Amino acid sequence: xxxxxxxxxxxxxxxxxxxxxxxxxxxxxxxxxxxxxxxxxxxxxxxxxxxxxxxxxxxxxxxxxxxxxxxxxxxxxxxxxxxxxxxxxxxxxxxxxxxxxxxxxxxxxxx
Amino acid sequence: xxxxxxxxxxxxxxxxxxxxxxxxxxxxxxxxxxxxxxxxxxxxxxxxxxxxxxxxxxxxxxxxxxxxxxxxxxxxxxxxxxxxxxxxxxxxxxxxxxxxxxxxxxxxxxxxxx
Numbered sequence: 001x002x003x004x005x006x007x008x009x010x011x012x013x014x015x016x017x018x019x020x021x022x023x024x025x026x027x028x029x030x031x032x033x034x035x036x037x038x039x040x041x042x043x044x045x046x047x048x049x050x051x052x053x054x055x056x057x058x059x060x061x062x063x064x065x066x067x068x069x070x071x072x073x074x075x076x077x078x079x080x081x082x083x084x085x086x087x088x089x090x091x092x093x094x095x096x097x098x099x100x101x102x103x104x105x106x107x108x109x110x111x
Numbered sequence: 112x113x114x115x116x117x118x119x120x121x122x123x124x125x126x127x128x129x130x131x132x133x134x135x136x137x138x139x140x141x142x143x144x145x146x147x148x149x150x151x152x153x154x155x156x157x158x159x160x161x162x163x164x165x166x167x168x169x170x171x172x173x174x175x176x177x178x179x180x181x182x183x184x185x186x187x188x189x190x191x192x193x194x195x196x197x198x199x200x201x202x203x204x205x206x207x208x209x210x211x212x213x214x215x216x217x218x219x220x221x222x223x224x225x
Contacts, residue, residue: 004153030210042201042216043154050211087153091210097167099144099214101153 004102011108020073022088030091037085083109115217132187136204143185146201197224
C-alpha cells in the first residue's frame, strides 16, 4: 500500500528554523517532492529529491533517506509569508505516473 | 505565458447531477493529472493522462471519468454526484512523464454538491 505521514500542524517564530518531517511507504519510489500551498491557492513546487542527501535552495533545504523512507523540509530565517501548508509527495514507482500527496503540514509563523 | 487554466472556478450542483470540469495545460505540456482536495487534506490522485491515453488511476469509483484531447486539454466528468464529492478539483500539468517532472497546478474548481 501507500502511506505518507507528516505532522498536521506546526508553529514557529519569525526568524527561526523549522523542520517538517515526512515518512513514506510506497509500492515503488521515483523521487520525493515538497510543495507549498497557501490557503485558497494552488500548490507550488519547492524541491525534488531522488538520491539520499540534502538539497539546498536558498532558505529551503530538503533531505532524503531512501533506506529509512524519510524526508524533511528545512525552512530557515522564517518569514510571515512562509505560513502555509507544506505537502510531501512521492512519485510512485509503479509506472511512475502517479504523484501521491500526504495530508500536508500547516505551518503557522508568529511574530 | 499562461499557466494551467481551469474552468469553471466555482460550481454548485445537486445530488445525482453530472458535472464536467475543464483544464488547459501549459503550452507544450503533454501530461495532465487530476486531483481532489478536501479542505484540510492533501490532494488525492484521480487520473493522469499523457499523450491522450490514461496512464494512471487512483482509488475513485467509476462515476469519475476523464479524457484528454488532441490539444492536450482535458475534461474530468463526475456522474451521479454525492455530497461527499464536494471538494476542490485541481488539474496539474507537466511537460513529460519523467520521474523528476514537477507538477504545475491550476487554481482549481471548487465544487459544492447540495
